[in-house]
Amino acid sequence: MNNFAVPILGIQGIMPELLLSLAAVLILLLEMTAGDREGHGALSLSVAGLILAFIATFGADGKQVFSSLLVNDNLSALLDRVFLMAAFLVTLVSRPYLANYGLAKGEFFVLLLLATVGMMVMGAAMDFITMFLGLEMLSLSLYVLAGFFKKDVLSGEAAFKYFILGAFATGFLVFGMAFVFGALGTTNFAAMAHTLSAGSPPFPSVPTLLFGLALILAGLGFKISLVPFHTWVPDVYTGAPTPVTALIATGSKAAGFAALVRIFMITFPGSFQFWGAAFWWLALLTMIVGNLFALVQVEIKRMFAYSSVANGGYLAMAFLSHSDVGIKALLFYLFAYTFMTVGVFGVVSLAGRRERLLISEYAGLSRENPFLAAVMSLFLLSLAGMPGTAGFFGKFYLFAGAVRSGYLGLALVGILTTILSFYYYLRVIVYMYMRESEMPREALELAGSGRTALVLAAAGVLILGCFPNLIWISIEQVF
């Protein structure tokens, strides 16, 4: 009783998370008191919260806070910026999208903000406990968001599938964490790394630890939809409201990768010989399966679902580049990937209730709304890895990292599947520009905040594509 130490809280270390939570609470209060039916108030509050949180990420001091449960280093600050950007763009797209369905309610934005807080906690976690906390906060918000269209069967199906399979994956994850705890006697990453580097227990003689790591990989592999843990992706991506799909594909995926980086690359880099092969196979399978399945899709959201799976494969390649090269490439790709993926899903959300339509029904979009067709083409080309766009340098860094670390074969598979991907990305462009719509539609109007989001995402894609060094400089500071 006497030696109870007052824990060092360090509120400033979780400033971005606090600001977002505050915005969420304010939106709830506003909803109750003022009856914000059109969602304008919720949108403004969300945007304000996200921007303030973004500014707050620049206060990273590298200190561990809350008894070493969270860390406020450059890595977590950069990850926070990825999450916040994704959430910001998704928020802007959401209001006009939801208004179109008469569902622009404050609770949507609250859940979106809370999901973002979850991601940020995951990115900053220095302990299994906080990581799990973040993951659950993220997942539970997303389960609800996926089923936000209560009267829509597909949306309900998406939420249900996501929840059941997500619960399974979480089970694996927690089980894995328990095994690792059993082997090392701590849940803190720094303490684990310390125990391992001190040489006791000798690593190979602890199969429990390996088993635990395998389970963790499976659990997080579900979150980032690596093959073979990807089967939920097409249904959930298709059924969920499209802005939610965008968040699942970008922010949530980035958070999963962040957790993997913290665990595998920072805490257990010494045991690469054990988990390296697993990542090699997962990356290979994910690239091949994702691209091949995307090739044969006829529905636009399903195609992007598989394309998102394929991108997970490219990202997984980063884990094979030893040391910091891989993490840097991964971070850059996460930035690029966030812009272009939120971009495509943003266009899908706003292209006049075409979200569950066939790709062929995008015919003539270039006439209905030239702006939408143009930015869509830009995002598609970036996803395909065209020079001059963010996707090109993203892939370049990832593949170059793999080649440098001696994984020439894997890089070749990456290049070949990238070429394959040109086919299905270009097909959308062909429909938008070169085919005429069968039944003429009228010109499509675009609401203000949606347009802003797409312009910002397009600017991001182009700026990263022409001056990758702008962001590379801050990535270099991570280590």
Place this chain on the structure above:
Amino acid sequence: MSDSGPLLTLITFLPLLGMCAILFIPSRQKEWIKIVSLIFTLPSLVLGIKMLIEFDPQVGYQFIEKAPWIPAFNIHYYMGVDGLSVPMVFLTVLLCPICVLASWGIEDRIKGYCAMFLLLETGMLGVFCALDLFLFYVFWELMLLPMYFLIGIWGGPRKEYAAIKFFLYTLFGSVFLLLAVIAIWLATSPHSFDMTQLNEQLLQSGVGATFRNLCFLAMYVAFAVKIPAFPFHTWLPDAHVEAPTAISVILAGILLKMGTYGILRVSYPIFPDSAKWFAPVMVMIALINIVYGSLCAMAQTDLKKLVAYSSIAHMGYVMLGMASFTPAAMNGAVFQMFNHGTITAMLFLLVGVIYDRAHHRDIDGFGGLAAQTPIYAGITSLAFFAALGLPGLSGFISEALVFLGAFPTWPIITILSTSGIVLTAGYMLWTFQRIFLGPLNEKYRTLPEINARELVTLVPLAIIVLFLGIYPAPMLNIFDHAVRELLNRIL
């Protein structure tokens, strides 16, 4: 090095600025969009002429600009021109305003068309100015895309097929280029993309002949698709037939040159020994291009397809000259690249003129047009004669130089290649006869004469063709030094 400021950057990126400007013009203002894009192609032309005047043929790379772009990979924004690139840059900035004028009749989605066209111009100029291999690759790929859209959206009835064929062929080549670029980068230490230094750096790091030959081959595939060299040529007739006039002009006038330029700029200096190793194959391909291209041209009934196949044959002369390694042949090859750019551009513009009026290109569907449209017939005869290499016109000089220089190295193949001249004369004259001579086809009794806008596009090119045919020295002087430098490296 130069005190003229960032000249090459301005030349290259002013069209891109124009593209941004166009995006802010409402798409209803069709006339303004065309005027603005024309205006934004002109500064590059003016600066291009300035570059031509200030260029000193006796010095290597000039107007150099170098700044780190991606330091993590030792990639630089490295621009510079030498005698090989100056004619190509000039050709590009010359043809682009002409092509905007030639596109005046396009109404459908003109905003996108002009935006894509200006992006294409930036891409092409970038390829000709880049001295960093990575930058070169980026521009090379950047060019592919607007071309794809320009054919695929504004093309003829089979535009989609033609566009995707063009895209797949080029992408196929680009992958090999990318692999070679990566291999070179990995083989040098410190890793480097500097095209002016790569040969020495590769020698220092002691890579084997097999590696160099493989890299050369991979790059050759990428460049051969663009030339297009047999057997990668089949995309060209399709693309040309479907593409709108101005795009055909760009395609034949500039894009094809990128293939041969790439070999001269990238492959030869970096792998000089592989160049010699590969020359026997290249010269055979050149022969096939010349004879097979000419024979195919002879068999065509579609005027545009005929010109497309004649391009394949004419690029064969370039390859023949490049594979001969004598100063005369090499100079002839570079000169032929420039001349083919101006002459074929004229041919495609002329095809466009008649197509806009008659709405078909069937050679046998005309007849006796010389009586109805004498000015058009006159300019066409000049272009046709230039294409078949009539003395006094620029095409003759370059072809003569190629044959003259190639004979000592490859006597038999050169003799066989000269059959191309006869064949070209055959199909050109035969075509001229079928369209312009004989009794006037009654259908075209009211066919309007060529108009002022079209004349403005054609006359500058005709003057250049005539001038260089009579007095080629100014142009030859520009690249002679660079060509000899390159030969010194190889021999």
